[in-house]
Amino acid sequence: GIQVEQSPPDLILQEGANSTLRCNFSDSVNNLQWFHQNPWGQLINLFYIPSGTKQNGRLSATTVATERYSLLYISSSQTTDSGVYFCAVDLSGGGADGLTFGKGTHLIIQP
Amino acid sequence: KAGVTQTPRYLIKTRGQQVTLSCSPISGHRSVSWYQQTPGQGLQFLFEYFSETQRNKGNFPGRFSGRQFSNSRSEMNVSTLELGDSALYLCASSQGQGPLWYFGPGTRLTVT
Numbered sequence: 451g452i453q454v455e456q457s458p459p460d461l462i463l464q465e466g467a468n469s470t471l472r473c474n475f476s477d478s479v480n481n482l483q484w485f486h487q488n489p490w491g492q493l494i495n496l497f498y499i500p501s502g503t504k505q506n507g508r509l510s511a512t513t514v515a516t517e518r519y520s521l522l523y524i525s526s527s528q529t530t531d532s533g534v535y536f537c538a539v540d541l542s543g544g545g546a547d548g549l550t551f552g553k554g555t556h557l558i559i560q561p
Numbered sequence: 562k563a564g565v566t567q568t569p570r571y572l573i574k575t576r577g578q579q580v581t582l583s584c585s586p587i588s589g590h591r592s593v594s595w596y597q598q599t600p601g602q603g604l605q606f607l608f609e610y611f612s613e614t615q616r617n618k619g620n621f622p623g624r625f626s627g628r629q630f631s632n633s634r635s636e637m638n639v640s641t642l643e644l645g646d647s648a649l650y651l652c653a654s655s656q657g658q659g660p661l662w663y664f665g666p667g668t669r670l671t672v673t
Contacts, residue, residue: 481660491598491649493664500660536604540660547617548594548606549653549662 452477456537456552463527464560471522471555473537481540482513483549484522486533493536496522527559562588565654565665573671579640582668586633586654593635594662595627598649607650610635639670647672 453476463469475482484496497504497511499520504511508528513520524531534556538549566585574580586593595607606619610629627637633654639646649669653662 483662485664490666491651491669492666493651493653495661495663498661538604548596548609548619549604550606551596551604553603 452479452539452541452550454537454539454550454552456535456555458555459553460556460558462558462560465527465529467527467559469524469527469557471524471535471537471557473520473522473552475518475520475537475539477518477541478515479539479541481549482520483538484511484520485536485538486531487536487554488533496535524557527557529559529561532557532559565652565663567650567652567665567668569668570666571669571671573673574642575673576642576644578642579638580642580670581636581638582650582652582670584635584637584652584654584665586635586652587656587663590654590656590663591633592655592657593629593633594653594655595635595637596651596653597621598651598667599645599647604651607637642672644672646670 455474485493499511499513501515508525510523534554536554538551568583592611594609598604608618613629624640629635649667651667653664
């Protein structure tokens, strides 16, 4: 099956710093989503981005589908940004195969 | 519009028992999928339903089963619980057949 690798696995930053999280995938995909898992376990949608670039406030994401990677940028980090960030892909885009998740990047923002 | 809801939020069961978890999708969503999250294996796909039909199942034993009702609500059942079934079980819904999935808060199952 498709492999999804995220880096770095752990990241500790001071409040106000910028960060870049990376997601590599082993096959062409029709769906790529970024999620933030809050301390209570819920996965919060950040971006649906199978290709191109999107921005939402301090967060932005870029997916280069031809090179099979996606980047999540967080600028001016706040302590509330702490948590685990997951990249998830779906080969078909039709939903039946489910999402394949990476192992996540654990981000800690210190005040 | 209300989000995906899951009940119960926390559950403690004993080895050998069975458990049923419930998921109510976002109103109007017809697809529901389930995932298991453990520290060792991460997030793994369990199964996906669309219009009451299971379209796919992940690599889990037959003790794991599910169903979807005509109102799109879904249940998953785990029989003969094992210690390794302790996990966070997440449900997600989608409007059609993908691609955008929205997750519920999860049910944290502890098997003792």
